[in-house]
Amino acid sequence: MSDMGTQNTAVAAETSSVPAETVTPRTEKRRLRMPDWSWLAIGALLLIACLAPFQLVPFRTFQLALAMIYAVALLGLNVLVGHTGQISLGHGAFFAVGAYTSAVLMDRWDTPYFATLPVAAAVAFALGFALGIPALRLRGLYLALVTLAIAIFLVPLLKRFESVTGGSMGLTLTKPAAPAWTGLAEDQWLYFLALGVTVIGFVLVAGLLRSRVGRALHAIRDNEIAAEVMGVRLAFYKTLAFACGAMLAGAAGCVYTWVIGFVSPDSFAVGLSITLLAGLVVGGLGGQWGPLLGGLFVMYVPSFAQDLNQAAPGVIFGLLIIAVMYLAPNGLAGLLGRTARWLERLVRKGKNNAH
Numbered sequence: 001m002s003d004m005g006t007q008n009t010a011v012a013a014e015t016s017s018v019p020a021e022t023v024t025p026r027t028e029k030r031r032l033r034m035p036d037w038s039w040l041a042i043g044a045l046l047l048i049a050c051l052a053p054f055q056l057v058p059f060r061t062f063q064l065a066l067a068m069i070y071a072v073a074l075l076g077l078n079v080l081v082g083h084t085g086q087i088s089l090g091h092g093a094f095f096a097v098g099a100y101t102s103a104v105l106m107d108r109w110d111t112p113y114f115a116t117l118p119v120a121a122a123v124a125f126a127l128g129f130a131l132g133i134p135a136l137r138l139r140g141l142y143l144a145l146v147t148l149a150i151a152i153f154l155v156p157l158l159k160r161f162e163s164v165t166g167g168s169m170g171l172t173l174t175k176p177a178a179p180a181w182t183g184l185a186e187d188q189w190l191y192f193l194a195l196g197v198t199v200i201g202f203v204l205v206a207g208l209l210r211s212r213v214g215r216a217l218h219a220i221r222d223n224e225i226a227a228e229v230m231g232v233r234l235a236f237y238k239t240l241a242f243a244c245g246a247m248l249a250g251a252a253g254c255v256y257t258w259v260i261g262f263v264s265p266d267s268f269a270v271g272l273s274i275t276l277l278a279g280l281v282v283g284g285l286g287g288q289w290g291p292l293l294g295g296l297f298v299m300y301v302p303s304f305a306q307d308l309n310q311a312a313p314g315v316i317f318g319l320l321i322i323a324v325m326y327l328a329p330n331g332l333a334g335l336l337g338r339t340a341r342w343l344e345r346l347v348r349k350g351k352n353n354a355h
Contacts, residue, residue, distance in 0.1 A: 046199070049195055050195075052064060052191075053187070053188040053191045053192070054188070058185070058187040061187045061188060061191050062187055062190075062191075062259070063299060063300070063303075064191060065187075065190055065191045065193075065194040065195075065259050066194075066256070066259060066299050067295045067296050067298070067299035067300070068194045068195060068197075068198040068295060069194055069197075069198075069252050069255050069256050069259065069295070070252070070276070070279065070294070070295035070298045070299055071198055071291045071292045071294065071295030071296075072197060072198055072201045072248055072249075072251060072252035072255070072291075072295075073091065073095050073248065073249045073252035073253070073276060073295075074276060074279055074280045074283065074290070074291035074294045074295055074298070075201050075202065075205055075248050075291040076091070076094070076244065076245035076246065076247065076248025076249045076252070077091045077245055077249070077276055077277065077280050077291075078205075078280055078285070078286065078287075078290060078291050079205060079208070079209075079217070079241055079244050079245045079248070080241050080242060080244075080245035081277070081280065081285065082280065082285045082286030082287070082290065083209060083214070083217045083218060083221060083241075083286055084217045084220055084221050084237070084238065084241040085220060085221035085222075086135075086139075086143060086238060086241060086242070087139075087140065087143050087144045087147070088143075088144070088147045088242075088245070088273075088277070089144050089145075089147045089148040089151060089270075089273050089274065089277060090146075090147035090148055090149070090150035090151040090273050091147075091151075091245070091249055091273050091276050091277065092151050092249075092268055092269075092270070092271075092272035092273035092275075092276055093150045093151045093154045093268070093273065094124045094127065094128060094245070094246040094249035094250055094253070095249045095250070095252055095253040095256070095268060095272065095276075096154055096158070096253060096265075096267075096268035096272075097120075097123060097124050097127055097246075097249075097250055097253065098120040098121065098123070098124045098249060098250030098251060098252065098253025098254045098256075098257075099120075099253035099254065099256050099257045099263050099267075099268070100158065100165060100253075100263055101116065101119060101120040101123045101124075101250070101253075101254065102116040102117070102119075102120045102253070102254040102257040102258070103171045103173055103257050103263045104164060104165070104171070105119060105120075106173050106174075106257070107166075107171050107173055108164070113176045113258055116254055116257075117197070117251060117254050117255070120250045120251060120253065120254035121247045121248075121250045121251045121254070122247075122250075123250060124246045124247050124249060124250020124251070124253070125243045125244070125246055125247035125250065126243075127246060128242045128243040128244075128245060128246025128247065129239055129240075129242065129243035129246075131150065131242065131246075132238060132239035132240075132241070132242030132243060133239055134146075135147070135238075135242065136234075136235050136238055136239065147273075148270065148273070151269075151270045151272075151273040152270050154265075154268065155265045155266065155268065155269055155270075156265075158265040158268075159265050165265070166263075166264075167265075168264070168265065168266075169264065170262060170263050170264025170265065170267075171262070171263050171264075172261065172262050173257065173261050173262065173263075174261065175190065175258065175259070175261040176189065176190065176193070176258050177189070190258060190259045193255060193258060193259075194255050194259060197251060197252075197255050201248055201251065201252075202291075202292075205248070206288075208244070213237070213240065216232045216233075216237045217237060217241055219232050220232060220234060220237055220238065275298055275302070276294075276298065278298075278321055279294035279295065279297045279298035280294045281294075281325070281331060282294060282297050282321060282324050282325065282331055282332060283295070283296075283297055283331050283332055283333060284330060284331030284332055284333025284334050285330075285331060287330075287331060287333035287334065287337075288333070289332075289333040289336065290331055290332075290333040293331070293332040293333055293336075294331075294332075297324075297332070301317060301320055302317055304316075304320075305317040305320065
């Protein structure tokens with residue numbers, strides 16, 4: 001009996017040493033699942049993005065560069081709203097901080113434009129961190145009103161310090177020239193600068209969300225009380241989310257200054273913050289592709305609305321937002337995801353029928 005008990009114990013120990021993941025039905029399902037096509041899609045998208053400025057006229061290249069800049073700003077807003085669950089109606093203010101930091105450095109101190117990018121991002125990060133601290137005690141509509149107030153008082157503040165910001169007239173800057181060795185035109189060079197910053201921003205955010213910080217942000221978004229019980233420091237991670245979102249907006253504002261070559265307070269009115277939030281919701285809140293689709297929406301839909309009705313572009317813009325949200329409640333990214341899953345099921349069904 002003792003020998004049999006010893007054998008049973010040994011068998012149980014050997015069985016328990018095998019990871020449960022290797023024998024679960026979910027694991028088997030993952031093994032049989034079709035390959036993930038996301039990397040192929042990303043590679044194809046990057047290839048198209050690199051070829052685009054050589055196939056498009058300068059104005060279209062300029063528009064695509066602006067769409068990518070807005071995508072970077074929405075990437076930061078997505079960290080705050082989509083992944084942390086904190087509302088913000090003042091994201092355009094951080095965009096303006098980055099733009100004016102770069103403009104002042106280039107205009108007043110002849111700073112090389114590349115050097116203005118980390119400075120603009122750092123200034124926006126510090127401002128976002130500072131403003132995130134008093135916002136810790138607020139949530140919902142109260143937090144939205146505080147962030148909205150930031151966007152409202154920024155424009156008069158920029159106009160007041162005319163000796164630095166240029167006042168209502170703004171600042172006119174020389175756009176970065178393409179190095180001779182590239183052989184690129186000015187619009188193409190600016191496009192690739194915007195593309196480079198966009199790729200770096202998406203890579204950094206993807207790494208952040210896969211780290212311990214990203215898991216903490218998602219825990220806060222899903223249930224703050226449960227997250228705090230599990231040991232998540234709410235104050236630290238909420239403030240960090242504000243700072244990271246502001247940093248990306250500041251970087252986007254810096255590149256915006258390079259591409260536009262001009263900044264003025266009226267370009268960063270409260271309407272910009274509302275448009276950015278609407279673009280993120282339409283693109284797909286919390287989704288991987290949401291900021292990119294939202295950037296395209298923010299860039300092209302107002303122009304499209306202006307072409308349809310020059311007397312009331314805001315009405316057309318609002319109706320288009322309502323139509324998109326009605327047809328795709330989870331945003332354009334959710335619509336694309338459902339379409340991809342539908343195509344995947346069709347391919348699987350076709351393979352099963354072939355066998």
